[in-house]
Amino acid sequence: MEKNQSLHAYIKEELLDRIKSNKYKKGEKIPPELELCKEFNVSRTTVRSALNQLTLEGYLYRKQGKGTYVADQKVKQTLSSTVKRYSDQIAIQGKKAKIELISINVVPATEILKKSLGVKPKEPIQRIERIRRANGEPTQYEVSYIPWDVAPGITQEHAEVSLYGSLKNAFDVHIAKTTEHIEITLADEIISTRLECKEGLPCFYIETIAEDDKGDKVEFSRSYFRGDKTNFMIERNYPPNKE
Amino acid sequence: MEKNQSLHAYIKEELLDRIKSNKYKKGEKIPPELELCKEFNVSRTTVRSALNQLTLEGYLYRKQGKGTYVADQKVKQTLSSTVKRYSDQIAIQGKKAKIELISINVVPATEILKKSLGVKPKEPIQRIERIRRANGEPTQYEVSYIPWDVAPGITQEHAEVSLYGSLKNAFDVHIAKTTEHIEITLADEIISTRLECKEGLPCFYIETIAEDDKGDKVEFSRSYFRGDKTNFMIERNYPPNKE
DNA sequence: AACAAAAATTTGTATAGACAATATAATATT
DNA sequence: AATATTATATTGTCTATACAAATTTTTGTT
Secondary structure, eight states, X not given: OOSSOOHHHXXXXXXXXXXXXXXXXXXXXXXXXXXXXXXXXXXXXXXXXXXXXXXXXXXXXXXXXXXXXXXXXXXXXXXEOOXXXXXXXXXXXXXXXXXXXXXXXXXXXXXXXXHHHOOOTTOOEEEEEEEEEETTEEEEEEEEXXXXXXXXXXXXXXXXXXXXXXXXXHHOOOEEEEEEEEEEEEOOXXXXXXXXXXXXXXXXXXXXXXXXXXXXXXXXXXEEEETXXXXXXXXXXXXXXXX | OOSSOOHHHHHHHHHHHHHHTTSSOTTOEEOOHHHHHHHHTOOHHHHHHHHHHHHHTTSEEEETTTEEEEOSOOSOXXXXXXXXXXXXXXXXXXXXXXXXXXXXEEEOOOHHHHHHHOOOTTOOEEEEEEEEEETTEEEEEEEEEEETTTSSSOOHHHXXXXXXHHHHHHHOOOEEEEEEEEEEEEOOHHHHHHTTOOTTOEEEEEEXXXXXXXXXXXXXXXXXXXXXXXXEEEEEEOOOOOO
């Protein structure tokens, strides 16, 4: 054990080492808490502290009544998001992608929506709640807001395929620019339910405002991605110097 | 208290409410753990669970021996990162930006470096470790790897301003494309030291590979940003449809 | 053999207590 | 008055214990 390290930190590193060295293999169950307590001669609290950290970092997952398992997806899914060409579809290599519609509602404009979309007071807004899945597992939870008069009467069929595609094909709205803000948030009750993860898991939170080719703001959305399974790729091409 | 909620979750929400409603004001000290225990009539473990969650989420910060304080920067710093034009400099509105050089070393190429940079065996690589600060506070911890023959003899002067700028001006290397992979990681001992935050804080982790105008890979870097203080903005412009 | 009930296993939540580490305040010493 | 020393307050780590909740295994009954 190292110098000024706390016990739980030491145990965490030791366990991580076993995971990385494949002593604890992907998908397999690791010894239960009480066994680890005996092995390291520490209390359950200390073992749990280490296990919970590793769970938050995506190395383990735990199931009440069953056990603790090594997360098999150490190689994270890559949701590639190229810059050149707009694509509502998320490219997930070799996985069956699916969009699950949860709800479409018409809601009044809140302050934040008015500010983001610049709609006149009381204009109704369509709220579309969806989950994207890859091989059945939820990868993204998204809530989109689209003013009624931008695309009146968005249907389940529109929402279950690409929203941007439907805007173009069914409503003649052409997205020309998006502005995204990316933050980290921790999953609350709603997010953890939708993404089928534990509360407290660090997640990507992306707010997007989309403008059409006339400069009108046509969509505001909030998206959540599991931090332990998501990896964004951004390619940037820089114009040659003209000096 | 709500239906099937755990105690610590309830207390967390109650405290968050006090923060958001300004009952606990920004920068101010909140009651110590033992007082909260008395108020909610729960054990210290339970109070600490709520406090630690809120700390991870960036609402609070804690100081051993002093107390627990409401984080004043609820409005996060925006590190804007536009796509159109390359910029090594991070634009931080109205803040004094500074780059602090920690070390420049020449290191042998590891497997991951060889793979990322495509260098021949044993080619020496320069490892540059830096911290970016805004108003004195660390915003980014970055470790860059640049092969010796791409830019032989990078100096402190080169590293303390824009690396990409130095590559261009001093070594005639013109960055043409970067590929970034963005993930979430939790701060380990090194990262928490560099970013002056707690271990376990969710952070942005960005791996970048930069290519020059000849298609050679000239830089590999790992960057870390505090998740509780960072907010990336990405603007995307979509080409008009040509159908 | 099939089903139901009970027991065992394992993680989740919570309590109580002890001591360490850090920072500040109060006190004593020179 | 200045400087140590001591005490106090507060967060950090760790132990031990108890029970709840979810899952699996075993047992009992028909």
